[in-house]
Amino acid sequence: MEFTQALVRIPSTNDPARGRNERPAAELVEAKMREWGWDPVVYEAAPGRPNVVAVVEGGGGDGPTLMFEGHTDVVTEGDLSTWTVDPFGGEIRDGRLWGRGSADMKSGLAATLYATRALQLAGPFPGRIKVCALADEEGLMIGAHHFVAEGLTADVDGAIVAEPEAGEICAVAKGALRLRVDLTGKMAHGAMPQHGRNPIQAVGALLVALASLQAELQERHPAHEHLGEVYVTPTVLRAGSEEQVNVIPAVASVFVDVRTIPGAEHKDIADRVTALAAFEGISAEVSVLVDRPPVDVPVSDPVVAALAAAHRAVTGEEPVYGGVPGSTDGTVLTHWGGIPSVVYGPGGKWIAHQSDEFVEVAEIVRCARVFAEAARRFLSGDF
Ligand SMILES: [Zn+2]
Known part of the structure; x- marks a missing residue:
């Protein structure tokens, strides 16, 4: 000892x-x-x-x-x-x-x-x-x-x-897949949002879509007896600045921690997230930070x-x-x-x-x- x-x-x-x-x-x-x-x-x-x-x-x-x-x-x-x-x-x-x-x-x-x-x-x-x-x-x-x-x-x-x-x-x-989604719009004055493209609104839509993706994955891959459910959890949000409340930021980022069970393919999930991050007038980039399969x-x-x-x-x-x-x-x-x-x-x-x-x-x-x-x-x- x-x-x-x-x-x-x-x-x-x-x-x-x-x-x-x-x-x-x-x-x-x-x-x-x-x-x-x-x-x-x-x-x-x-x-x-x-x-x-x-x-x-x-x-x-x-x-x-x-x-x-x-x-x-x-x-x-x-x-x-x-x-x-x-x-x-x-x-x-x-x-x-x-x-x-x-x-x-x-x-x-x-x-x-x-x-x-x-x-x-x-x-x-x-x-x-x-x-x-x-x-x-x-x-x-x-x-x-x-x-x-x-x-x-x-x-x-x-x-x-x-x-x-x-x-x-x-x-x-369990597997772990950590993704970073960067949504890039166009910076503008808060008084004239019509001149910008606000990525924060896209973030809102993306978060709703990620909740649906989790429900869909849980339905397709029933809970594993030892590992439980697949989870798609947004963990970090980054956009704008507290000192600049009158500015629509150009970029907003969402970090997602996906936990998987055998049968759930990480490549497919990353592709789905990429598809869900496609919004009119906003360019999206999805990076894989960590990819550890189940x-x-x-x-x-x-x-x-x-x-x-x-x-x-x-x-x-x-x-x-x-x-x-x-x-x-x-x-x-x-x-x-x-x-x-x-x-x-x-x-x-x-x-x-x-x-x-x-x-x-x-x-x-x-x-x-x-x-x-x-x-x-x-x-x-x-x-
Ligand atoms: Zn340890």
Whole structure:
């Protein structure tokens, strides 16, 4: 538990202004790997933002490659007055480890390391385990994208992503499509609107149309049992200036956060939004800011089946299947890396990113046991 506490004590937010990044957390992971005689390779996904990757050979003959994935970054602690504990204190109290990143996901990351070490100490096993601590999951996922671009998924047969999912096995994840719509009309004096073309009125019509698009998509793609509905949510509006209430602005922008389920094609949705943004006398430009498709790995996939069998064996309970409400590095690994991924890890689903984040210590230990058993089963085909 000391290792997990030490990880939580490192404020590994991506915050260059405060001199913070993932490097110290990555170095701690690297040092632990070396202490165990592993030979980690450090890749700079960006300056100061390393990916640490160690391949642990089982020495038990040919077999597949399992990837364990965790991320070293955490989101900001935010307003300190909303915390009753030190967000970077790594304190254990009432059977819980408290602090930013305790659940999301330094405990999960630590569990993947200790699970791999336990399996290694238990004797030879077939195949190998690739233990990965990546940067920037909470941002643009540059760590996972860099990992894929380096070709490091090529030999991987399945990945377990250690995000906090409250013990649920999540082989599906929602997709995220973020769009920016810029509507350009013609600037004019508020007293003479007949000389301008007001993009703000077009924004009003677009917002109504987006609500209809959501209803249409929800009708066409019925709610997913683990992921729920498709949502089309306008989140940011930008137009005009408070100091210039007598000016019709030339440009108005709408930012839209679309959350999708398997079957809903992002390209089609972006095309629909482009069509809806076409107004007489206004030119529209739609930019895709983020495009992370939904993940839909079948529960029969070996990596999911091995994890479910391990959960059953270790906990004595039937596995509960769930879905990831956002996207994770698993989205990148599956969509761009072409490998099946499943998300499972210690900590509550909803505690991530909140004040007074915590994880039950017993849950970390239990999860590490499930990881070790899942790896054994996946690599030896026992599931
Ligand atoms: Zn996370």
